[in-house]
Amino acid sequence: MEKKLPTIEIIEKYCKGCHICVEFCPTKVLEMKGFVASVKNLEACIKCMQCELRCPDFAIKVSA
Amino acid sequence: MAFDYDKYIRPGKLPHIWCPGCGHGIVMKGLIRAIDTLGLDKNNTAIVSGIGCASRLPGYLDCCTLHTAHGRAAAFATGVKMAKPEMNVILCGGDGDGTAIGGNHFIHACRRNIDMTYIIMNNNIYGMTGGQFSPCTPTGAKASTTPYGNPDPSFDVAQLAIGAGATFVARGTAYHATQIDKLIVEAIQHKGFSVVEILDDCPTTYGRRNKFKSVIEMMNRLKDVAVPVKAAEKMTAEQLQGKIITGVLHKVEKPEYTTEYAKVIERAQK
Numbered sequence: 001m002e003k004k005l006p007t008i009e010i011i012e013k014y015c016k017g018c019h020i021c022v023e024f025c026p027t028k029v030l031e032m033k034g035f036v037a038s039v040k041n042l043e044a045c046i047k048c049m050q051c052e053l054r055c056p057d058f059a060i061k062v063s064a
Numbered sequence: 065m066a067f068d069y070d071k072y073i074r075p076g077k078l079p080h081i082w083c084p085g086c087g088h089g090i091v092m093k094g095l096i097r098a099i100d101t102l103g104l105d106k107n108n109t110a111i112v113s114g115i116g117c118a119s120r121l122p123g124y125l126d127c128c129t130l131h132t133a134h135g136r137a138a139a140f141a142t143g144v145k146m147a148k149p150e151m152n153v154i155l156c157g158g159d160g161d162g163t164a165i166g167g168n169h170f171i172h173a174c175r176r177n178i179d180m181t182y183i184i185m186n187n188n189i190y191g192m193t194g195g196q197f198s199p200c201t202p203t204g205a206k207a208s209t210t211p212y213g214n215p216d217p218s219f220d221v222a223q224l225a226i227g228a229g230a231t232f233v234a235r236g237t238a239y240h241a242t243q244i245d246k247l248i249v250e251a252i253q254h255k256g257f258s259v260v261e262i263l264d265d266c267p268t269t270y271g272r273r274n275k276f277k278s279v280i281e282m283m284n285r286l287k288d289v290a291v292p293v294k295a296a297e298k299m300t301a302e303q304l305q306g307k308i309i310t311g312v313l314h315k316v317e318k319p320e321y322t323t324e325y326a327k328v329i330e331r332a333q334k
Contacts, residue, residue: 009066014078018085018267023280052066053241056089058078061066 006047006064012036014059021051021060072096072106077124081117085279087238087264088118091185094244094262095154096125101249109152112141114166117192118158118185118264135166138173141180149322152252153180160190160198163219167199174228174257178321181251181258184221187266195269206273225259226314232258233314238265239286240310250312256320263290263308 008029017035030051031040037060047064073096082088099109109127113119115134122129128151132140137155145153162170162184173180189207190196197207199219206213225233232254234247244262251258265271265282276282293311296304 016079016084018279020085020279020283024283050241053093054090054239056082056086056093056238057080057084058069058073058089058093063066 003043004064005042006045006062008039008042008045008051009061009063010037010039011059011061014057016057016059018056020054020056024054025051067097067100069093069096072099072126073124074126080124081120083266083268085265085267085282086117086191087187087262087283088121088185090238090241091118091156091183091244091262091264092121092124094241095121095156095183095248097245098248098252099127101245102252104152104252108150109154110141110144112137112144112153112155114157114161115192116158116161116190117266118156118187119161121156135161135164136169137161138166138169138180138182142173142176142178145178145180145322146325149179149326154183154252155180156183156185158191158198159184159186159188159200159219159221160193160196163221163224164199171224171228174225174230174259176321177229177231177256177318179255179257181248181254181260183248183251184259184261185264186221186261187264187270188218189266189270191266191269195273201270205270208269208273221261222259222313225261229257229318230259230314231256231316231318232312233261234259234312235261235263235308235310237263237286237290237308237310239283240290243310247312254315256318263310 015036022030027044029045052060052062106127111122112130113122114137195208197210197214201214204213236243251260267279289308290310291307296309
């Protein structure tokens with residue numbers, strides 16, 4: 001069965017580039033693209049929601 | 065599904081003013097999740113704050129909000145609660161606002177045991193006003209007004225609240241994001257004055273002066289120093305040196321102020 005991938009929405013207008021989501025993602029799904037976070041490897045996402053929980057800027061939304 | 069924070073945020077208010085990596089945003093998310101979990105009515109919930117970075121929080125929330133004078137959140141909130149005892153009153157503010165400028169109001173709100181929840185975001189410094197040292201700045205740490213290191217011993221906010229008579233005291237950190245809403249939920253449910261201290265980071269005015277290279281380093285410090293209450297029970301005093309105990313630290317039942325005051329009114333009207 002094909003793995004259902006989550007969608008990770010990053011609101012670039014809100015992101016202040018603090019690196020928290022990138023550093024604390026256990027499977028290194030995110031990376032910094034310039035000053036904002038972006039999705040690098042969606043396949044690796046385990047939907048732990050840590051990035052969404054820890055984003056202080058309300059910039060990440062993960063939907064499983 | 066992603067949690068819908070927008071439901072509780074005033075339209076057009078984001079992005080907020082907090083610096084990149086500031087933990088206040090994480091605490092605000094925790095508070096929103098707690099309000100959602102308890103299903104509190106937005107029109108029957110008052111969020112009261114004083115002045116400071118952390119005190120900007122009510123401005124973003126779509127509840128009944130009150131942004132008051134520096135340190136006077138507890139005083140104004142007491143007024144709100146006395147006028148409308150059925151209202152859920154939540155206070156928020158920083159360590160400087162709560163324990164220095166509003167220290168007197170804070171301890172007396174604790175003493176009265178009035179049914180409110182005070183969320184203190186302790187980032188060890190006065191952020192907004194320019195990085196002056198606060199009563200929670202650790203000994204030896206640098207601030208704009210202590211460039212050679214702070215000689216003062218710091219306050220333990222949780223112990224202060226317990227000593228002053230608060231009936232529910234908990235402590236969390238901005239790193240342990242999932243714990244924040246659980247502590248706030250328990251605090252709001254508690255009948256009496258509840259204090260939730262959240263250890264926070266201030267990368268701009270505290271981190272830079274105290275040799276923290278990045279926000280991540282500050283977050284990792286919070287991760288390292290925090291010890292849950294249950295784990296701490298099994299540890300020796302030596303092992304607990306430099307650690308900070310998190311979780312529900314104190315919970316007792318005592319007569320609540322608005323109920324007691326209603327009895328006074330009843331007696332007076334006889």
